[in-house]
Amino acid sequence: METTSTACGSPSRTHVGGLEALRASWRDSPLALKAGTVLLLALGLFVICAPLFGSPNHQDIARGLTSDGYPLSFSARYPLGTDILGRNELARLAYGGRVSLFVALLSNFTSLALGIAVGVVAGYYRGRTETLLMRITDVALAFPFVLGAFVLAAVLPAGITRVVVIITVLFWAYPARLIYGEVVRLRGRAFIEAADAAGSRGGATMRRHILPHLFPLLVTYAPLNAAAAIMFESTLSYLGAGINPPTPSWGNMIADGQTALSYSPHLLLEPALFLALTILAFLLIGEGLKSRSTAVQRNSWLAV
Numbered sequence: 001m002e003t004t005s006t007a008c009g010s011p012s013r014t015h016v017g018g019l020e021a022l023r024a025s026w027r028d029s030p031l032a033l034k035a036g037t038v039l040l041l042a043l044g045l046f047v048i049c050a051p052l053f054g055s056p057n058h059q060d061i062a063r064g065l066t067s068d069g070y071p072l073s074f075s076a077r078y079p080l081g082t083d084i085l086g087r088n089e090l091a092r093l094a095y096g097g098r099v100s101l102f103v104a105l106l107s108n109f110t111s112l113a114l115g116i117a118v119g120v121v122a123g124y125y126r127g128r129t130e131t132l133l134m135r136i137t138d139v140a141l142a143f144p145f146v147l148g149a150f151v152l153a154a155v156l157p158a159g160i161t162r163v164v165v166i167i168t169v170l171f172w173a174y175p176a177r178l179i180y181g182e183v184v185r186l187r188g189r190a191f192i193e194a195a196d197a198a199g200s201r202g203g204a205t206m207r208r209h210i211l212p213h214l215f216p217l218l219v220t221y222a223p224l225n226a227a228a229a230i231m232f233e234s235t236l237s238y239l240g241a242g243i244n245p246p247t248p249s250w251g252n253m254i255a256d257g258q259t260a261l262s263y264s265p266h267l268l269l270e271p272a273l274f275l276a277l278t279i280l281a282f283l284l285i286g287e288g289l290k291s292r293s294t295a296v297q298r299n300s301w302l303a304v
Helices: 001-028 031-048 089-124 130-143 144-153 160-171 174-188 189-198 204-237 250-260 266-297
Strands: none
Touching: 031 089, 031 144, 031 160, 031 174, 031 266, 089 130, 089 160, 089 174, 089 204, 144 160, 160 174, 160 266, 174 189, 189 204, 189 250, 204 250, 204 266, 250 266
């Protein structure tokens, strides 16, 4: 009976211990990381609750516009006002945030995945493979962002997929160059040479010995890349090469609000504020993770 009681109690103690470790980790986290995480969670909750705010494309001409036909600034029915077509600005901000965050996070993942693959392969293998991949990376880095975006937008069908492809094609080279430099530094380490001498194949060595040591670098780079991705998605939508109306995104909402700046400045300020807060959240998380990673690596043999 005593053995059963101990066995039954063990998972509970493990669970409690895990929660305590999580709380301790949160307490020791830098203020920037805490602030960025809370802000990003609040924005995530806002966009998840988008259906509660109504339809983003419903035009309420009778109650959503003033008697002179101008958008409402604030009202009990529309807390954040309406746009020039009488549509609920709160609902459009929430649904626009869904689109902007989804595109940014997905393109962040795809560009990082491609950049990691190219950087690790180029850094580990010497000779023609390294030269070829790095020359392709150099060409990608030298290509103008805006020109490349418009060229790709002209040949790809409109939609979210187009924006993800554009950001991936234009962003992958930056993490590739960063990862390449780190892998070149690692490939001369004794544990890599020992793995090769033991008969470990290239794929296994990269997966088991190189990728785990890239994790601290990737953790600090990913939030910064996400901030750049969401900013670029908004820029594309603002210029008409990204998410097209009537699908809302913060970028095309800023473009619409610019035309109404003289009589309804809230149409420009509200999406711009949400965009700025989202970018700030990612930057704070990146800065916090960088500070935490630096503190950990001071006592790590990898920093030697």
